Amino acid sequence: MTPNPPTSTYRLQLQPEFPFAAAERAVPYLAGLGVSHLHLSPVLEAVPGSTHGYDVTDHRSVRSELGGEEGLRALAATARAHGLGLVVDLVPNHMAASPRHNHALRAVLRDGPDSPYARWFDIDWRAGDGRMLLPVLPARLPDVRDRFRVSGGSLHLDGQEFPLRPGTEGLPLDELLDAQWYRLGWWRLARTELGYRRFFTVSELIGVRAEDPEVFAASHAKIVELVADGVIEGLRIDHPDGLADPQGYLEDLAAATGGRCWTVVEKILTGAETLPADWPVAGTTGYDALRRLDGVFTDPLGADELADVYREFVGKAGDRGGRWEATERRAAYEVVTHDLASETAALTRIAGRICAADPALRDHAPWALRTAIRELLVRVPVYRTYRTGGEEVLTPEAARGAKAAFAVPEEASAVDTVRALALGELGDGPGHRAFRARFAQTSSALRAKSVEDTAFYRYTPLLSANEVGGDAGRPAVPVEEFHAYCLRIARDWPGTGTVLSTHDTKRSADVRAGIAVLSQCPEVWAELLAEVAGVPAPDAHVAWTAWQTAFGFGTPDPDRLGPAILKSVREAGLRTSWTEPDAEYERAVAEFAAAGPGRIPLRAASEAAFALEPHIRAHALGAALAQLTMPGVPELYQNTEREYRALVDPDNRAPFAVGPEDERTALVRAALGLRRAHPEAFGPGGTYVPLTAEGPAAAHCLAFARSGRAITAVTRLSLRLAQAGGWQDTELVLPEGRWADALDGVREFTGGAATEVKLAELFAERPVALLTRVE
Numbered sequence: 001m002t003p004n005p006p007t008s009t010y011r012l013q014l015q016p017e018f019p020f021a022a023a024e025r026a027v028p029y030l031a032g033l034g035v036s037h038l039h040l041s042p043v044l045e046a047v048p049g050s051t052h053g054y055d056v057t058d059h060r061s062v063r064s065e066l067g068g069e070e071g072l073r074a075l076a077a078t079a080r081a082h083g084l085g086l087v088v089d090l091v092p093n094h095m096a097a098s099p100r101h102n103h104a105l106r107a108v109l110r111d112g113p114d115s116p117y118a119r120w121f122d123i124d125w126r127a128g129d130g131r132m133l134l135p136v137l138p139a140r141l142p143d144v145r146d147r148f149r150v151s152g153g154s155l156h157l158d159g160q161e162f163p164l165r166p167g168t169e170g171l172p173l174d175e176l177l178d179a180q181w182y183r184l185g186w187w188r189l190a191r192t193e194l195g196y197r198r199f200f201t202v203s204e205l206i207g208v209r210a211e212d213p214e215v216f217a218a219s220h221a222k223i224v225e226l227v228a229d230g231v232i233e234g235l236r237i238d239h240p241d242g243l244a245d246p247q248g249y250l251e252d253l254a255a256a257t258g259g260r261c262w263t264v265v266e267k268i269l270t271g272a273e274t275l276p277a278d279w280p281v282a283g284t285t286g287y288d289a290l291r292r293l294d295g296v297f298t299d300p301l302g303a304d305e306l307a308d309v310y311r312e313f314v315g316k317a318g319d320r321g322g323r324w325e326a327t328e329r330r331a332a333y334e335v336v337t338h339d340l341a342s343e344t345a346a347l348t349r350i351a352g353r354i355c356a357a358d359p360a361l362r363d364h365a366p367w368a369l370r371t372a373i374r375e376l377l378v379r380v381p382v383y384r385t386y387r388t389g390g391e392e393v394l395t396p397e398a399a400r401g402a403k404a405a406f407a408v409p410e411e412a413s414a415v416d417t418v419r420a421l422a423l424g425e426l427g428d429g430p431g432h433r434a435f436r437a438r439f440a441q442t443s444s445a446l447r448a449k450s451v452e453d454t455a456f457y458r459y460t461p462l463l464s465a466n467e468v469g470g471d472a473g474r475p476a477v478p479v480e481e482f483h484a485y486c487l488r489i490a491r492d493w494p495g496t497g498t499v500l501s502t503h504d505t506k507r508s509a510d511v512r513a514g515i516a517v518l519s520q521c522p523e524v525w526a527e528l529l530a531e532v533a534g535v536p537a538p539d540a541h542v543a544w545t546a547w548q549t550a551f552g553f554g555t556p557d558p559d560r561l562g563p564a565i566l567k568s569v570r571e572a573g574l575r576t577s578w579t580e581p582d583a584e585y586e587r588a589v590a591e592f593a594a595a596g597p598g599r600i601p602l603r604a605a606s607e608a609a610f611a612l613e614p615h616i617r618a619h620a621l622g623a624a625l626a627q628l629t630m631p632g633v634p635e636l637y638q639n640t641e642r643e644y645r646a647l648v649d650p651d652n653r654a655p656f657a658v659g660p661e662d663e664r665t666a667l668v669r670a671a672l673g674l675r676r677a678h679p680e681a682f683g684p685g686g687t688y689v690p691l692t693a694e695g696p697a698a699a700h701c702l703a704f705a706r707s708g709r710a711i712t713a714v715t716r717l718s719l720r721l722a723q724a725g726g727w728q729d730t731e732l733v734l735p736e737g738r739w740a741d742a743l744d745g746v747r748e749f750t751g752g753a754a755t756e757v758k759l760a761e762l763f764a765e766r767p768v769a770l771l772t773r774v775e
Contacts, residue, residue: 004085004233005262005282005495005683006037007675008628009635013503014041014063015051018655020071024078029658031082033641033665034672037234038079039087041503043072044222047096051653052503053089054238055096055205058103059219076231087234087262090223092249093242094199097134097206100161105206108132110163112181120215122197122207122438124346131183135190135203136160141177148173157184188579194342197438199242200445201339211244211437216252227257234262236285236497241267241383241444244437247279248387254280262633264497268448268469270382275493276389283489283496286635287469290499292485293627294464294512295477296702297619299717302519303462303475309526310461310544317539319458319574324473331454332378334573336446343442347373350435351421361417361426368406368414373439375402376418383447384440390423456506457572460545462519463552464512467505475519479702479716483690486704490631490688498632500623501640503653507552508637508646513620514552514603517612520719524608525551531605535596538588542569550597551609553645558598564647565593615719618767622714624664625768626702628671629712631688641668663766670742670770674710681707693759695730697721701759705735708773710742713759715767727763731756739771748774 010030012023023038030038042053045063053063062069076086099106104117109132112118113125123132137144138158148157153169155162155176168179177184185193190203197207209215226232235253240246246265253263263281269288275281311322319327336344348370355361355369379398399415406412420426422439456466465475489496500509507515518525529547537543546565553561569576569589576582576589603609620643628634637644638656642664646652675682691703691711700721703713711734715721734751741747749757749771762769 004036005679006085006087006234006633007679007682008035008633008672009037009039009087009234009497010035011039011502011635011637012041012656013051013638013653014043014053014066015653015655016049016065017051019065020067020075022655024071024075026656026658027075027078027082027084031079031084032669033636034669034676035084035636036676037085037087038075039234039236039635040089042089042091042238044091047098047101051650054091054094055098056091056094057096057098057101060222062222072226073229073231085233086231087236088223088226088232089236089238091238092208092210092219093239094205094207097196097198097204099134099163102206106163109134109180109182110165112165119212120209120219122209124195124349127195127346127349128193129183131181133185133189133193133195134162134182135185135187135194137184137186140186141184145173150176155180190342191339191579192341192345195346197343197346197441199239200449207242207441209244210249213252216249216256220253220256224256227260232261235264237263237265237281240265242441244441246386247276250280262495264495264633268383270447270469271471273382274488275496276386277492283493283632285502286497286499286632287467287502288485289489289496289627289630289632290467290505291469291471292477292482293498293500293623293630294467294470294516295475296479296482296626297513297623297716298462298465298476298516299519299720300476300478302522302720303465305522306519306525307461309522313526313529314540314544317541317574318460318544319455322459324455324459327459328451328455328473329378331450331458332446333374335450335454336374336377339449340442340446343438343445344370344373344377347435347438347442350431350438351418354421354426354429354431354435355417357431358426364414364417365411368411369418371405372402372412372414372418375405376415376422377439377443377446380443380447384444385422386440394419394422453571454573457545457568458541458574460541460548462515463507463545463548464515467507467512479699482702483704486631486688487690490686494631494684494686496632498627498630498634499637500627501637501644501646501652502635503637503649505637505652506648507549508644508652509623509640510620510643510645511549511552511554511647513623514554514616515548517615517619517719518548518551520615520717521608521612524612528602528605528609532596532600532602535592535600537592537596538585539575541572541574542589542592545569546593546597547602549647550600551602553647554603555645556597556599556601558594560647560651561598562590562593564651565589565597567648612719615722618715618718621664621667621766621768622702622716625667625671625712625714625770628668628675629682629706629710629770630704631682631686633683634672634675636668641665667743667768667770674742674770674772678707678709681709689735691732691734693730693732694756695728695759697724697727697730697759700727701730701732703732708735708737710773711735711739711769711771713762713769713771715763718767727758727760730759732759732762733757734771738774740774742770742772743768 045058046053047055107117199205266285351369402415403412686707689705693701739749
């Protein structure tokens with residue numbers, strides 16, 4: 001257990017425009033909010049100008065553009081003087097695939113497989129012509145040949161720089177190119193010909209073999225030093241599913257840091273999936289909490305009605321049929337056969353080598369192995385398998401489904417071989433271990449790209465549900481399920497993270513609140529769409545998605561809405577995409593966004609729409625208070641201590657700035673101050689007790705007590721509540737004792753079975769209540 005576990009964190013996006021010195025100046029303000037730790041985006045050396053820092057170039061040093069190690073240590077000292085610690089985002093899975101800036105990759109490209117850095121990366125030197133493909137050329141090689149130049153022992157092209165194999169500098173260009181350990185190729189070749197592991201489908205980020213002890217030691221020495229020196233007290237582990245063995249990595253990290261760090265992992269849990277119990281971490285970064293928080297404020301019946309309206313409105317312009325499960329499966333097939341073709345090819349090569357060396361496995365045709373790999377990958381219902389429990393993911397039922405894709409039953413036996421390899425049942429040699437790891441790594445990339453980055457943009461009845469870890473087919477979460485989740489977290493993972501907005505959310509919590517309210521009034525949404533039908537859209541799907549995004553955003557802003565809408569159609573891949581753009585269609589989308597969603601104030605378009613504002617407020621405040629007081633360690637994303645409307649990156653990664661305070665700020669100060677004053681009530685050992693209202697509107701109250709110290713009560717589905725006649729005689733029995741209103745400092749309530757509190761009185765001033773025990 002870390003000696004100083006967080007009670008709450010505040011995420012800051014560092015970038016050249018907001019370096020360590022700027023964060024240091026913000027410390028007094030952030031300490032005044034009541035947070036215990038600052039959470040910093042990646043701090044190690046990255047590609048110059050990077051606004052996010054996930055493109056690490058050198059693990060040995062703190063990023064100079066942010067102020068270097070001196071600046072980080074100064075920030076830590078200032079934070080400590082104000083009672084704050086630092087949590088840092090750590091990126092163990094990948095680095096920038098930039099030979100100019102990545103010293104390790106540069107050494108590999110210069111010296112080939114004999115380089116001491118060759119073990120850093122998953123490079124298949126036997127793929128293709130035995131050289132490492134670098135898909136970096138803007139066009140085919142003959143079209144850019146005349147733009148190459150050799151200087152200073154390097155090959156240069158349009159600002160890119162590639163090291164030359166020793167002794168080749170004086171060769172004619174064609175011979176020089178052929179003599180390198182790498183092959184420069186058109187960027188489009190990455191889809192099918194890539195010979196190295198990458199981050200998802202991003203060829204500019206090369207995977208790192210953190211499972212290698214030497215690589216781990218070298219890539220973590222600086223971070224471990226900063227932990228040992230007390231500069232860093234917590235770590236957020238980015239994308240652990242990309243690692244060969246996440247559990248092994250986390251065990252190595254815990255050993256290296258000596259248990260001095262609060263550590264959480266960016267692990268995306270699907271459905272009822274839980275974090276592996278034997279991982280040495282405090283929990284996740286909180287997307288599982290986000291799904292429950294969003295879901296408990298979503299109306300299930302209205303969401304179903306909205307889906308029907310969506311299917312009728314979108315028709316053939318959307319994904320065929322407009323059903324979530326079918327959309328998800330089709331997207332998986334597209335991604336695994338197109339975007340991840342290089343990854344499935346790599347798995348096929350590894351499996352083919354294993355089979356060729358084993359008499360019992362010979363004669364599996366490469367196409368059969370490739371088909372089996374594809375069919376099993378699309379049937380993995382979660383992000384990936386781990387050391388244990390793989391049989392529960394790659395089930396016999398999944399194997400039977402995969403075999404159905406084979407016209408010849410005898411060839412379908414390849415499915416059994418691939419499944420056994422993925423489960424580690426056919427041996428433990430280097431090839432076997434490599435296949436098992438790469439299958440799991442590819443599975444996580446497939447899930448992320450097909451669900452988060454494709455299906456979520458194709459199936460859009462209720463955009464608020466389409467967030468990382470969400471379930472677009474089941475957007476609502478019953479109150480009982482929310483309580484069950486909180487009870488489990490309080491028992492098993494009391495130090496886990498909870499979030500509402502992050503640098504990766506497609507829409508901030510306030511934007512999602514505006515959209516989710518539509519689940520309580522699908523008829524109002526249908527009327528609004530009819531009112532703006534006069535603005536011509538390229539198709540019905542983009543019209544629905546753009547108008548709903550604009551409704552959640554609240555204020556017409558073409559400079560921010562336009563890029564988000566364009567990104568949504570590219571990610572959906574229905575009419576255009578990042579790699580095969582349709583310029584005419586994209587121009588039509590931009591014109592529509594500017595003339596319609598970017599210009600018309602949809603939330604003020606009618607009296608019915610304007611009347612939704614109090615219910616959007618109730619949702620936003622309710623979700624915020626529930627997150628700040630539920631089990632786990634709440635994180636505030638920068639600027640979310642007040643109303644914060646942001647869209648998908650890069651819109652949500654603008655530099656931090658102190659803004660005007662509002663009622664959210666007061667709520668944040670009260671809740672975080674309470675957590676900081678009484679960490680024993682909210683952290684490990686603290687209790688969570690669901691409270692149940694009684695009366696005709698009981699279903700509209702979400703309430704719980706924390707360790708006899710605090711009570712949270714919030715209004716859910718307030719529009720439905722108003723339509724049903726309000727709270728009427730609905731009451732809530734408080735635990736024994738006297739309870740003060742922490743948000744106004746005036747009102748008091750008495751608990752006990754004989755003294756029910758009228759919810760109409762409790763929520764008279766605002767739709768939420770935070771009560772504290774009077775000593």
